[in-house]
Amino acid sequence: MTVAVVIPALDEELSIGEAVRQARAIPGVHEVVVCDNGSRDDTATRARTAGARVVTEPQRGYGRACLAALADLAARPPHTVLFMDADLADDPADATDLLAPIGSGQADLVIGSRIERAEPGALLPQARFGNWIATRLLRMLFGVEYTDLGPFRAIRWQALQMLAMDDQDFGWTVQMQARAARRGLRAIEVPVQYHRRVGRSKISGTVVGSVRAGTKIISTLMTERFAARPAVSKEAAQAV
Numbered sequence: 001m002t003v004a005v006v007i008p009a010l011d012e013e014l015s016i017g018e019a020v021r022q023a024r025a026i027p028g029v030h031e032v033v034v035c036d037n038g039s040r041d042d043t044a045t046r047a048r049t050a051g052a053r054v055v056t057e058p059q060r061g062y063g064r065a066c067l068a069a070l071a072d073l074a075a076r077p078p079h080t081v082l083f084m085d086a087d088l089a090d091d092p093a094d095a096t097d098l099l100a101p102i103g104s105g106q107a108d109l110v111i112g113s114r115i116e117r118a119e120p121g122a123l124l125p126q127a128r129f130g131n132w133i134a135t136r137l138l139r140m141l142f143g144v145e146y147t148d149l150g151p152f153r154a155i156r157w158q159a160l161q162m163l164a165m166d167d168q169d170f171g172w173t174v175q176m177q178a179r180a181a182r183r184g185l186r187a188i189e190v191p192v193q194y195h196r197r198v199g200r201s202k203i204s205g206t207v208v209g210s211v212r213a214g215t216k217i218i219s220t221l222m223t224e225r226f227a228a229r230p231a232v233s234k235e236a237a238q239a240v
Contacts, residue, residue, distance in 0.1 A: 001103045003028040003154075004078040006035070007052070008065030009086035013041040015198035020050035022092040023084060028099060033072055034086070035065040043086075063172035067165065073157075082154045087197035089122060090152040094192040098154040101188055108159035108185040111177065112152035112192035122196045130214050134174055134221065141225040142181040149173040149217070152192055159185050170213040171220030178224040 005023040009016050016034065023032045034047040038058045048054045057068035066083065073081070080102050084090045094112060101107035114123055115131070135146045151173055163179040165172070180187045 001028055001080055001099070002030050002078040003080045003082055003099060004073055005029055005032045005082045005084060006066060006069040006073070007032065007047075007084055007086050008035050008037055008062055008069065009039065009043050009047065010037040010060065010065070011039045011041050011043060012086040012198075013039070013043045013046050015088045016043050016086045017046040017050040019084070019086050019088055020047050020052040022088075023082075024051050026082070026092050026095040028103075029082070029095075030078070031073075031076075033069045035069040037061070037065040061169040063165070063168040063170075063175075066172055067168070070160070070165075077157045080154055080156055081160060084152050085197075089195050089197040091193040091195060094152070094190075095154075097190045097192070098152065101190070102154055102156055106186070107188045109155045109176070109180050109187040110153060111146065111148060111187065111189045112150045113146075113148040113189045114150050114152075114192060114194035115147045116191050118194040119196055122194045130217065133214070134217050137218065137221045138174070138177060138181070141221060142178055144177070144181045144187070146177060146189060148189065149177065150192065150194075167220060170216040174217050175220050175224060178221060182224070 007019060007023065020032050020034065023029060032052040034052040034054050036044040036054055036056050038060045044054050055068050055072045057064050080099060082095060082098065098110045098112055101110050131148050134149055138144050138146055162183050163176060165176060167175040177187065
């Protein structure tokens with residue numbers, strides 16, 4: 001099972017080098033793609049020096065960065081994509097637990113849930129509250145049980161193609177979970193560790209960021225519930 005790691009990064013020069021080195025050491029990983037999302041610091045250079053392939057998406061947005069990295073991978077698609085953040089909050093030791101259910105054929109999508117194993121102070125109260133609301137909406141609107149929208153997650157490449165992801169901002173993670181439910185993909189959660197990040201979060205670390213993220217997540221869920229199913233290629237449909 002070939003695994004490519006996707007790391008979106010914005011102004012993460014203090015942590016990106018170590019994040020890339022840790023990602024490259026995960027068993028099964030053959031490539032790390034960092035998308036520099038308009039950084040004003042040395043993020044791109046440090047990622048490249050640490051051994052990552054660096055792509056650029058100057059227009060900011062978490063989803064845009066993920067989409068740019070996936071567009072680059074499309075020329076050499078892996079079996080599985082592992083998403084992780086650049087801030088060293090995710091623990092690569094948990095990657096095996098994320099990848100194992102996919103490797104054994106038990107799941108198409110595996111979400112790392114931070115709720116039970118987060119280091120004190122790592123998962124801020126506003127993030128916990130946002131997760132609480134979002135996961136209950138996922139249950140009400142889509143009939144699926146989650147505890148988290150954790151960014152540390154793994155998904156089969158062909159399953160990812162089925163989702164036709166297009167969110168360009170904070171709704172990326174919840175859109176993936178909602179569309180997986182609509183497509184009938186086999187999705188599970190596994191508990192993962194979560195450490196205090198290096199630097200301040202650009203989302204939950206500010207009041208404005210938290211409000212924007214919460215509003216976006218709720219609007220994404222409502223849109224996904226009532227929108228037509230996303231289009232998907234015949235090849236991707238046959239592969240799942």
